[in-house]
Amino acid sequence: xxxxxxxxxxxxxxxxxxxxxxxxxxxxxxxxxxxxxxxxxxxxxxxxxxxxxxxxxxxxxxxxxxxxxxxxxxxxxxxxxxxxxxxxxxxxxxxxxxxxxxxxxxxxxxxxxxxxxxxxxxxxxxxxxxxxxxxxxxxxxxxxxxxxxxxxxxxxxxxxxxxxxxxxxxxxxxxxxxxxxxxxxxxxxxxxxxxxxxxxxxxxxxxxxxxxxxxxxxxxxxxxxxxxxxxxxxxxxxxxxxxxxxxxxxxxxxxxxxxxxxxx
Amino acid sequence: xxxxxxxxxxxxxxxxxxxxxxxxxxxxxxxxxxxxxxxxxxxxxxxxxxxxxxxxxxxxxxxxxxxxxxxxxxxxxxxxxxxxxxxxxxxxxxxxxxxxxxxxxxxxxxxxxxxxxxxxxxxxxxxxxxxxxxxxxxxxxxxxxxxxxxxxxxxxxxxxxxxxxxxxxxxxxxxxxxxxxxxxxxxxxxxxxxxxxxxxxxxxxxxxxxxxxxxxxxxxxxxxxxxxxxxxxxxxxxxxxxxxxxxxxxxxxxxx
Numbered sequence: 275x276x277x278x279x280x281x282x283x284x285x286x287x288x289x290x291x292x293x294x295x296x297x298x299x300x301x302x303x304x305x306x307x308x309x310x311x312x313x314x315x316x317x318x319x320x321x322x323x324x325x326x327x328x329x330x331x332x333x334x335x336x337x338x339x340x341x342x343x344x345x346x347x348x349x350x351x352x353x354x355x356x357x358x359x360x361x362x363x364x365x366x367x368x369x370x371x372x373x374x375x376x377x378x379x380x381x382x383x384x385x386x387x388x389x390x391x392x393x394x395x396x397x398x399x400x401x402x403x404x405x406x407x408x409x410x411x412x413x414x415x416x417x418x419x420x421x422x423x424x425x426x427x428x429x430x431x432x433x434x435x436x437x438x439x440x441x442x443x444x445x446x447x448x449x450x451x452x453x454x455x456x457x458x459x460x461x462x463x464x465x466x467x468x469x470x471x472x473x474x475x476x477x478x479x480x481x482x483x484x485x486x487x488x489x490x491x492x493x494x495x496x497x498x499x500x501x502x503x504x505x506x507x508x509x510x511x512x513x514x515x516x517x518x519x520x521x522x523x524x525x526x527x528x529x530x531x532x533x534x535x536x537x538x
Numbered sequence: 539x540x541x542x543x544x545x546x547x548x549x550x551x552x553x554x555x556x557x558x559x560x561x562x563x564x565x566x567x568x569x570x571x572x573x574x575x576x577x578x579x580x581x582x583x584x585x586x587x588x589x590x591x592x593x594x595x596x597x598x599x600x601x602x603x604x605x606x607x608x609x610x611x612x613x614x615x616x617x618x619x620x621x622x623x624x625x626x627x628x629x630x631x632x633x634x635x636x637x638x639x640x641x642x643x644x645x646x647x648x649x650x651x652x653x654x655x656x657x658x659x660x661x662x663x664x665x666x667x668x669x670x671x672x673x674x675x676x677x678x679x680x681x682x683x684x685x686x687x688x689x690x691x692x693x694x695x696x697x698x699x700x701x702x703x704x705x706x707x708x709x710x711x712x713x714x715x716x717x718x719x720x721x722x723x724x725x726x727x728x729x730x731x732x733x734x735x736x737x738x739x740x741x742x743x744x745x746x747x748x749x750x751x752x753x754x755x756x757x758x759x760x761x762x763x764x765x766x767x768x769x770x771x772x773x774x775x776x777x778x779x780x781x782x783x784x785x786x787x788x789x790x791x792x793x794x
Binding site (some may be wrong): 415432434435437438439440441442443448452453456457459460531532533 | 594
């Protein structure tokens with residue numbers, strides 16, 4: 275059971291929005307050190323572009339890069355949504371039967387042990403150069419942490435909770451709805467936090483293999499021209515987007531699972 | 539003599555542990571009368587939890603029978619509310635929704651239950667906490683919520699399996715007094731398992747003393763201390779005599 279907390283009687287817990295100024299400040303310190311260090315030691319721009327150059331490239335190239343980024347985000351979010359749905363469905367199956375767990379789990383682990391980068395060309399062969407193979411690749415990456423986490427959430431329920439509802443003669447269905455499912459919500463959200471950046475990686479890796487749109491295509495195009503500053507600008511856009519997706523899942527948690535709110 | 543509300547007849551239970559049969563209960567018979575407060579004390583492994591789990595319909599007996607309000611127990615009876623050692627609250631439900639859980643599962647009408655829940659919250663001193671999540675409450679408050687939950691569908695019988703076992707000594711005494719107050723107000727039949735001899739004497743009309751290996755009832759002691767009981771009861775010489783008698787039964791079975 276949860277530790278009884280000694281904190282005073284705060285009947286209704288409120289969620290307050292906290293600006294993440296600490297990580298921002300920390301990142302700023304690192305970037306300043308990089309900028310100053312690169313200038314002091316005279317590191318050539320084409321090898322390691324300085325943060326200020328990257329920032330100004332991000333600004334000047336925004337008109338070109340942001341639409342590509344939006345396209346990639348669309349692929350990632352489609353794959354994310356599909357992967358979450360598929361993961362939840364598979365978890366329901368795995369949680370409902372030990373037989374399925376025994377038969378399916380090795381296959382699922384096998385599917386995850388295949389390198390994504392090697393899977394991508396295959397998907398291009400099967401599904402073409404467009405939107406779909408990237409979304410599918412994102413789905414493949416997203417599906418695994420969701421399926422694993424939700425299965426744990428459905429199965430690893432405190433037996434005392436199940437005994438409690440049994441004392442009211444709850445059916446297996448009622449035990450599922452009232453205990454197992456809500457217990458799995460926290461696990462689902464934790465899985466989604468892991469999966470959100472993975473979805474973006476899946477989409478970008480897919481674009482590397484064959485695409486004429488998307489931020490992955492932009493980065494690869496810059497690489498062909500040895501335009502390191504453009505590459506890093508694209509990569510930074512991807513990183514910021516992944517972080518935004520992660521934070522969005524956190525916001526989802528506060529509205530979907532408020533009881534987890536002030537535990538961290 | 540009034541008719542008993544719980545009848546336990548020649549109950550035995552054998553568990554299998556490492557392929558060895560283990561006799562947890564042997565030939566236990568007991569009658570509990572309406573509105574009585576009966577405690578069961580005994581060392582760990584004497585089968586007292588097993589006994590109340592069988593009465594509560596959560597464990598099937600190997601032999602013998604339990605009858606609750608005239609009906610043989612084959613599944614958890616609706617006449618019984620259970621409180622366990624840990625509060626087992628659902629962390630994703632607020633205090634009020636935790637209390638209403640049995641109402642939802644039993645499919646009882648919500649409006650009267652909501653009123654009952656609010657009354658119980660007031661009775662247990664939990665006003666203002668109905669919207670709080672369990673993790674924000676202290677251990678004692680969580681257990682109070684569990685007691686409210688057991689009472690919300692107004693079962694005539696309350697089974698409590700070491701409900702205060704996880705609390706510190708002072709909270710425990712306080713909870714005992716609160717339980718007596720609630721019991722006075724609601725006139726329930728209570729079957730109460732505890733490790734604390736003084737708690738059993740303080741609360742009970744009768745104390746059932748059990749001995750282990752195999753678990754059986756060695757004596758049933760009527761505690762005819764005056765009611766209502768308050769702090770001063772513990773200072774009565776008779777209180778100490780009851781405690782001594784129970785200790786002798788548990789620790790010096792030969793002298794019993």
